[in-house]
Amino acid sequence: MSDKKAINSAMVVGGGVAGMQAALDIANQGYKVYLVEKSPTIGGRMAQLDKTFPTLDCSACILTPRLSEVSRHPNIELLAYADLEEVTGTVGDFLVTVIKRSRYVDEEKCAACGDCTEVCPVEVPNEFDRGLGIRKAIYTPFPQATPNIYTIDMENCIRCKRCVSECQRDAIDLEMQDERLEFRVGAIVIATGYEMFDVSRYPRLGYARIPDVIDALEYERLINAAGPTQGHLIRLSDGKIPKSIGFIQCVGARDVAKGVPYCSRVCCMYGIKNAVMAKEHYPDAEVNIYYADIRAFGKGFEEFYEMARTRFGVNFFRGRVAEVTRTQEGRLAVKVEDTLSAKPMEIEHDLVVLSPGIVPPQDLLRLSEKLGVSVRNDGYIDVSHHYFGPVDTRIPGVFVCGCADGPKDIPDSVTAGSAAAMKATIILSHGGQSS
Amino acid sequence: MTEASQKIDTAEKREPRIGVFVCHCGHNIAGVVDVEEVSEKAKSLPGVVFSTHEMFMCADAGQQLIKDKIDELKLNRVVVASCSPRMHEPTFRRVCESAGLNRYLFEQVNLREHVSWCHMRQPEAATEKAWDLVRMAVARARQLDELPIKQVDVTPRTLVVGGGIAGLRAALDIADRGFEAVLVEKEPELGGHVRKWTHLFPADESGAQVISPLIRHVERHKLIDVMTNSKVAEFGGYIGNFDVKIENLKTHKTKTVQVGTVVVATGFRPFEPEGYYAYEQSENIVTLAQLQELPPRAELRRPSDGRIVKKLAFIGCVGSREPGKKGHEHCSRHCCSAVAQASADLKDRVDEVLILYQDIRTYGRGHEELHRLALSKHVIYSKFPREEKPTVHVDDDGNIKVTWTDVLTGDQLEFEPELLVLATAMIPPDDVAETANLFSLTRSGDGFFNPEHIKLAPLTTHTAGVMIAGAAQAAKNASESVIDASGAAAKAVGLMARGKVEIESTVSHVIPELCSACHTCITCCPYGAIAMDEEHDPPVAYVTEAKCHGCGTCAAACPSNAIIMYHSTDNQIMAMIEAYLCPTDMEQQGGN
Numbered sequence A: 001m002s003d004k005k006a007i008n009s010a011m012v013v014g015g016g017v018a019g020m021q022a023a024l025d026i027a028n029q030g031y032k033v034y035l036v037e038k039s040p041t042i043g044g045r046m047a048q049l050d051k052t053f054p055t056l057d058c059s060a061c062i063l064t065p066r067l068s069e070v071s072r073h074p075n076i077e078l079l080a081y082a083d084l085e086e087v088t089g090t091v092g093d094f095l096v097t098v099i100k101r102s103r104y105v106d107e108e109k110c111a112a113c114g115d116c117t118e119v120c121p122v123e124v125p126n127e128f129d130r131g132l133g134i135r136k137a138i139y140t141p142f143p144q145a146t147p148n149i150y151t152i153d154m155e156n157c158i159r160c161k162r163c164v165s166e167c168q169r170d171a172i173d174l175e176m177q178d179e180r181l182e183f184r185v186g187a188i189v190i191a192t193g194y195e196m197f198d199v200s201r202y203p204r205l206g207y208a209r210i211p212d213v214i215d216a217l218e219y220e221r222l223i224n225a226a227g228p229t230q231g232h233l234i235r236l237s238d239g240k241i242p243k244s245i246g247f248i249q250c251v252g253a254r255d256v257a258k259g260v261p262y263c264s265r266v267c268c269m270y271g272i273k274n275a276v277m278a279k280e281h282y283p284d285a286e287v288n289i290y291y292a293d294i295r296a297f298g299k300g301f302e303e304f305y306e307m308a309r310t311r312f313g314v315n316f317f318r319g320r321v322a323e324v325t326r327t328q329e330g331r332l333a334v335k336v337e338d339t340l341s342a343k344p345m346e347i348e349h350d351l352v353v354l355s356p357g358i359v360p361p362q363d364l365l366r367l368s369e370k371l372g373v374s375v376r377n378d379g380y381i382d383v384s385h386h387y388f389g390p391v392d393t394r395i396p397g398v399f400v401c402g403c404a405d406g407p408k409d410i411p412d413s414v415t416a417g418s419a420a421a422m423k424a425t426i427i428l429s430h431g432g433q434s435s
Numbered sequence B: 001m002t003e004a005s006q007k008i009d010t011a012e013k014r015e016p017r018i019g020v021f022v023c024h025c026g027h028n029i030a031g032v033v034d035v036e037e038v039s040e041k042a043k044s045l046p047g048v049v050f051s052t053h054e055m056f057m058c059a060d061a062g063q064q065l066i067k068d069k070i071d072e073l074k075l076n077r078v079v080v081a082s083c084s085p086r087m088h089e090p091t092f093r094r095v096c097e098s099a100g101l102n103r104y105l106f107e108q109v110n111l112r113e114h115v116s117w118c119h120m121r122q123p124e125a126a127t128e129k130a131w132d133l134v135r136m137a138v139a140r141a142r143q144l145d146e147l148p149i150k151q152v153d154v155t156p157r158t159l160v161v162g163g164g165i166a167g168l169r170a171a172l173d174i175a176d177r178g179f180e181a182v183l184v185e186k187e188p189e190l191g192g193h194v195r196k197w198t199h200l201f202p203a204d205e206s207g208a209q210v211i212s213p214l215i216r217h218v219e220r221h222k223l224i225d226v227m228t229n230s231k232v233a234e235f236g237g238y239i240g241n242f243d244v245k246i247e248n249l250k251t252h253k254t255k256t257v258q259v260g261t262v263v264v265a266t267g268f269r270p271f272e273p274e275g276y277y278a279y280e281q282s283e284n285i286v287t288l289a290q291l292q293e294l295p296p297r298a299e300l301r302r303p304s305d306g307r308i309v310k311k312l313a314f315i316g317c318v319g320s321r322e323p324g325k326k327g328h329e330h331c332s333r334h335c336c337s338a339v340a341q342a343s344a345d346l347k348d349r350v351d352e353v354l355i356l357y358q359d360i361r362t363y364g365r366g367h368e369e370l371h372r373l374a375l376s377k378h379v380i381y382s383k384f385p386r387e388e389k390p391t392v393h394v395d396d397d398g399n400i401k402v403t404w405t406d407v408l409t410g411d412q413l414e415f416e417p418e419l420l421v422l423a424t425a426m427i428p429p430d431d432v433a434e435t436a437n438l439f440s441l442t443r444s445g446d447g448f449f450n451p452e453h454i455k456l457a458p459l460t461t462h463t464a465g466v467m468i469a470g471a472a473q474a475a476k477n478a479s480e481s482v483i484d485a486s487g488a489a490a491k492a493v494g495l496m497a498r499g500k501v502e503i504e505s506t507v508s509h510v511i512p513e514l515c516s517a518c519h520t521c522i523t524c525c526p527y528g529a530i531a532m533d534e535e536h537d538p539p540v541a542y543v544t545e546a547k548c549h550g551c552g553t554c555a556a557a558c559p560s561n562a563i564i565m566y567h568s569t570d571n572q573i574m575a576m577i578e579a580y581l582c583p584t585d586m587e588q589q590g591g592n
């Protein structure tokens, strides 16, 4: 035991499913947790998903209880729309500076009634819907956003002040400033998740050139009841129902030339999930998956893959797609060699969905420098040892979970979140010593 | 905790003021069920003073609406028609409580799993069913009673079952955090499979290098009580208060301990591939686990005569990924990466290495690199068709011949390895059913234990207070098992650090005056929660509430009608049946 006064609090950076789990498991032991999330809401990528493999429960349905659990937890202080600015100190006693960006809406006063959005004249593409839908300049990303507070996106705000006069509670203040806050914490958990690989880096696959070539996250939003089309799966070019859909796997994964040599772990399964969902929408549609290896390795995954093949009639073709082109009739021609029959093929679809690999968030390097932790060649946080410290960074007192140290599915992210919480609380219970 | 009967608060028998909230769940419900019609019709039901429909009842706005209406209209019953109570009953109960309403005055109707999802193509019939269910719920709500909120203490000690890498890690984390752990291992030594492996794949360490420091720390830790050669013989009690009888398998002596939480880390067993690929016909056909146990030497020697191996082959998915074959349908997860590394390592010592595979699943951190390393060392990967497995023939001289179709070229190929390694499945240990029974755990298709929720609660189980970790939960590698173990430890510590846990009041109760002491309930209770109260004159049956799971079996079986099943009383159930059978009566009553 050290003689310094034990600090009974920890900080979790990133409020996705991994960070929320870590926060809950620390808070449930009676310690205080500061949960720092850079976007206006916690929930992470999972909030954007429609259904989740391997059991197809709807993502929002299982996530929402977690969101409210976190926001109501007496030991968790949510710092959303905030960035970690600076860290000093060492294990057991870190001093962290956090910048809480101004929402231009008073968090205490806002009741999320939505009156402001109604009168806002500015419409911009909604990032949450991957730009497929629109939102106003004053917005919440999605109905279950947590904390449920509106945010003004100043880049697009035209300062017409209609919202200011509409708001019954006087919650809007266009002059509001960023806040600089300091916290003393004994341990830190990094749970910053991932971003999507930019699939336009494969021009031959047609993304950004051909409107009916979309990526998997756009697809998730398209089939989501709360999404931009209210769940109608249509072609973006002409609004028609696709009778034939192709899913192309490993776009920006297992590709040394593109700087993504690793396997992204989730794309096979979400690709299969998306194909099954297409069949659920349109049972008569032709649905093909073009893959390199099907990696259905988690609990219940292989069984789900088998079900997609046999019960749902999804077709699987093993082969890397060479090119996607637009035919004169406006269909999409997929050129691929089916390596199983060794035949070059050209198959026409109405909609093509690229399944991108996942990559570390752009600002992860900066964050890692602030914390002094190392990142590997692939850009993810390095862990100290496969067996002795699978959720430990090389800096004592700083832990990592979820996709921050490499791609993971939800069960693995959640498990790592709990494990990181365990390690952090061991530190807290010893006043800074690891054990 | 009191064993006394729960007093029903008759004050709550006040005139019911029911609020009905029908949820769209985006399009999940509203896409099929006419939620507006249902909520409109509900206004006519007796006792209903408010009824509406809303996009997401579980979102903050929906929750706030319930609270506001409880305040504004003095609602004393709340019915939410949304999803499965397994999803949101805790959410809505909490909302009611925060507005001052006892949680047992809340009633949930499942319009999603029970209606919209299963009758997706029959919107009219679905709406009719939704209306039936809402009507029944309202009828039940009228009969609901307040029940007390009860807490029990949590004994600050964890039972860890299994002393493999996961069990060791879990015990160590719990102890490092300041709580006691009792570690029970049936073998004479700690360390599980990992201890036996001269090489861990994929890793750069031997099993001993990884496991020995862990064992050392565990054995020296003053908060960990290690019991080897031992098994849990009896397990009883309830969350926070489990009674465990541990038996020494050698001396047959038993010891009883009280624990508050449990981590089951009983691991796996490598599948013995009898009947596969001529396994029994040659000593030179071994499993991956056996290969991992071979003594580390400069050269690879075959088991039969110690001759140096020049040609080595691996076959993947042996006993895994077999659709329709019970217990063998799952992917065993660790093997592809293990084979990639083993082949890359061994290629330096042998001339030729062949790997026959179905898919290459080198998914983990650094695993894809191992696969590439193997390829760069000219390990030959060849894919065989899923419908046509390779065949293995052993001739009279003991020579092994593997024949298969390479799917990529379509060619029939042959290879004669001196050593053939079968990457066999991870399957549950022999005594898994016994363990499942002991701790009331369910098992999934792969034979391993079922978690509470496959995505969001992978480490807890349906037995409150019992966690699972490592390969006991599913096939996985040692590094992943370590992460599980720390995670499961966090769950156990979470309960112990709080020191108290709430338990359900939906339990049964024997009315002593009506009990005829026939013992029927005692025999039929699946949880051993009912016993005779010999102190009572005359002796009658009584229920240990913390052990009761609220299944209601006793109440149904009691010939004297002496058992009340709280929150599923006869009145409540009869009211639902009546509401279903006589819909118009009910509407007329309410519509006056």
Ligand SMILES: Cc1cc2nc3c(=O)[nH]c(=O)nc-3n(C[C@H](O)[C@H](O)[C@H](O)COP(=O)(O)OP(=O)(O)OC[C@H]3O[C@@H](n4cnc5c(N)ncnc54)[C@H](O)[C@@H]3O)c2cc1C
Binding pocket: A013, A014, A015, A016, A017, A018, A019, A036, A037, A038, A039, A041, A042, A043, A044, A045, A046, A049, A051, A052, A053, A054, A082, A083, A084, A191, A192, A193, A194, A195, A196, A216, A217, A220, A266, A270, A273, A358, A361, A363, A367, A401, A402, A403, A404, A408, A409, A410, A411, A413, B455
């Ligand atoms: C198309 C697609 C479909 C998928 N489908 C499934 C599925 O069906 N089933 C399944 O199991 N998995 C699925 N996954 C994987 C799943 O999304 C991830 O397992 C999960 O989201 C990982 O959680 P996380 O918390 O690690 O990361 P994230 O969900 O990415 O959350 C990270 C959070 O950290 C925040 N953040 C990032 N940087 C900072 C910073 N510097 N400071 C503060 N906050 C920061 C982010 O804003 C975000 O809220 C899918 C993935 C994709 C791409």
